Amino acid sequence: MxxxxxxxxxxxxxxxxxxxxxxxxxxxxxxxxxxxxxxxxxxxxxxxxxxxxxxxxxxxxxxxxxxxxxxxxxxxxxxxxxxxxxxxxxxxxxxxxxxxxxxxxxxxxxxxxxxxxxxxxxxxxxxxxxxxxxxxxxxxxxxxxxxxxxxxxxxxxxxxxxxxxxxxxxxxxxxxKPFGHDLRSARELNGIVNDVFPEDAVFRIDHYLGKETVQNLLALRFANELFEPIWNAHHVDHVQITMAEDIGVGGRAGYYDGIGAARDVIQNHLLQLLALTAMEEPVSFSPHDLREEKIKVLSATSLAEPIDETTARGQYAAGWQGSTEVKGLQQEEGFPPDSVTETYAAITCEVNTRRWAGVPFYLRTGKRLGRRVTEIAVVFKRAPHLPFDQTMTEELGQNALVVRVQPDEGVTLRFGSKVPGSGMEVRDVTMDFGYGTAFTEASPEAYERLLLDVLLGEPSLFPTNTEVELSWRILDPVIEKWHREGSPDSYAAGTWGPPSADALLERTGRSWRRP
The missing domain is CATH 3.40.50.720 (NAD(P)-binding Rossmann-like Domain)
Structure with a gap:
């Protein structure tokens, strides 16, 4: 060598x-x-x-x-x-x-x-x-x-x-992760680490950024003329970014109690996915240029107001996960019976740029939900005019492009199509791309890619201290408000979160996707 x-x-x-x-x-x-x-x-x-x-x-x-x-x-x-x-x-x-x-x-x-x-x-x-x-x-x-x-x-x-x-x-x-528990602690920790290692020698692991489908989001946007012209507020109604898990937090009380879903997942994983979804095209895919565009997006991102109506939190209670009866968080070993740690968190973000002005970004994560799935769903506006009778399009929804991060990695495009027959009836159909069927080579695990990048000195997939601090700036207000308000709403294990989460979208005439 x-x-x-x-x-x-x-x-x-x-x-x-x-x-x-x-x-x-x-x-x-x-x-x-x-x-x-x-x-x-x-x-x-x-x-x-x-x-x-x-x-x-x-x-x-x-x-x-x-x-x-x-x-x-x-x-x-x-x-x-x-x-x-x-x-x-x-x-x-x-x-x-x-x-x-x-x-x-x-x-x-x-x-x-x-x-x-x-x-x-x-x-x-x-x-x-x-x-x-x-x-x-x-x-x-x-x-x-x-x-x-x-x-x-x-x-x-x-x-x-x-x-x-x-x-x-x-x-x-x-x-x-977690890199700090709020903006102040993140800044203190950044100072301690940077006193020993220069910033270009610090690699903050976010394993989601090592997943093939997350990286494929950049290829999907910038290697295809098909999507980028409609990737903006003129055509996109809203974006949903979901990380749902069907497991609980049993055995992790020492880490999870007092941390909660927002700090554990939204501050790092989901805000990084938001940045990659909303960023402008970088000059190149060098680490510097890619990070600069993510920083611009996070700098322009804020919580939608009022927080009471644009966020939701919950804690799973006893219920059924498939055919198995499971405990609620407060019955899990190591958690106090009066724990107020949230296991479900949903927030609404606004990206205050010309491209995204007026488009809400809904971020949600939770434990003991209906199934394990992580996805980015770009939901498009309805067609301004439909030259069909109402009965012809009764089941027609909104077009959506869904990037499945895990499991069954791939991309799904939902659109309306005519049902075979002599009449004109339009229903939603999907076109599906799956990594497992399109490529013969298996995707490497995220940690393989990230560990190799560390040894190569390739920092593109690692958040900088600026990105970490901007993410805490976005999230801190809602965490502080939840801390003052006490207990989160309850939801049964195996469901899709508390009623307040559904109300969050219903106020705007929207609804959560059921992956």
Whole structure:
């Protein structure tokens, strides 16, 4: 491998033709230090994603993975944990030769976040890997830990010299959400992190932005003349962005109680999807240009007023999830019987630009809803004139373009069509594109794409501190109001949220889609 000079600081293989954009991106010499190796995220997502990248030939032969935790483990104990996670959760088939090569670079350092000696041992381990594995001083530090521990770990990385970047090597930090709990705390945390790592070395993970269908939204808009001319307030009636889950929050009380659905999902995932849906065409798809357009949208976005009528929140009660009877939140282990944490949140946003003036963006998320689905639905205005009798179009709805993020990734277009027969009867039909049927190659998991981007130094899919702070600016007023008002509305598990959520749209003559 040789280093390609330039602003993007990537690595190139001299045996490959750099002009061929179809070739896979392969990470250069590097290693990853993983804090929080005993958590579910590491076991179910991160470790399998690392193996899948290795299995696809996208990691360098000398790649190193270092685990850091309090457990009394040796390197071989950590290797066994990674092996079991890979066998159980990896997307690609298990191949012994790939595993053997990956296992050679596995190391474990026992320690605690507040112990100087632990980080000194970690620094020594990283230096050994540079010499033994050829990682060349390039390391990313993945903080799969509670946000309260970020300041301590960042300061330890600085004190031990692990965050030092002398220009010939790179050091990066990867941070999981939530990034703060309001605008003030996000600014404080940004300051702490940026005191140690420059902003271009900070990668804030939003795994939704790594999903193929989210990225396909940009291709759908900007690679096709068909949609962009009508992607504006002249033709769009409203936009619905939904992330619904059919699971509860049992076992997650330590994280979820007091956080709630708005902070957990709307502040990051859904506002990022709004930005990608509403942004103007970037000058290029470089990280800088893409981020600039998202920042413009978020800067122009605000909550619709009055908040009492344009937002809704709820908390799931006992009910039925399919054929299974399930508990309400207040009966879940770890939650107090008087918890006021919302498990459903819906807000109305306005994007105050010429393109979107007057078009409401409805964002909703919830636990224990009817089914698991994430989608972006662009609902168009009705035709200004229908030359049909009322009986001919009784069932005709509004045209809609729906981007399905998960599951069954794809795009659906709903429009009116004549029913076969001698009469003129028009009904809604759909045209459907599915990734699973249109392409023979399976889509990689989001964490595969994002981890590879970290190692490549490709920040396009990672929100900047400005985006994080703008998102909190949008959301803070409704969270503060809900905090003052006390308990959220109740809704039965397995339904689609509280009655106040339906009323939110009914006031404007609209209704929620039933995915």
């Amino acid at each position: 040789t280093r390609q000079t330039g602003a993007d600081d990537t690595w190139t293989n001299p045996l490959r033709d750099a002009r061929d954009k179809r070739l896979p991106r392969i990470a250069g010499p590097s290693g990853l230090v993983l804090f929080g190796v005993t958590g579910d995220l590491a076991r179910k997502k991160l470790m399998p994603a690392i193996y899948d990248l290795a299995n696809r030939g996208l990691l360098p032969p000398g790649f190193a993975l270092v685990g850091f935790a309090r457990r009394d483990w040796e390197d071989q104990d950590f290797a066994e944990v990674v092996h079991d996670a890979v066998r159980e959760h990896s997307r690609t088939p298990f191949r012994q030769e790939v595993w053997d090569r990956l296992a050679e670079g596995l190391r474990f350092v026992q320690g605690t976040f507040d112990d100087d000696e632990s980080f000194d041992r970690l620094a020594a381990c990283v230096a050994e890997l540079d010499a033994e594995r050829g990682t060349n001083g390039n390391h990313a530090f993945y903080l799969s830990i509670p946000p309260s521990a970020f300041p301590t770990v960042c300061k330890q990385l600085s004190r031990s010299g692990l965050a030092d970047d002398d220009g010939d090597v790179w050091r990066r930090v990867v941070i999981e």
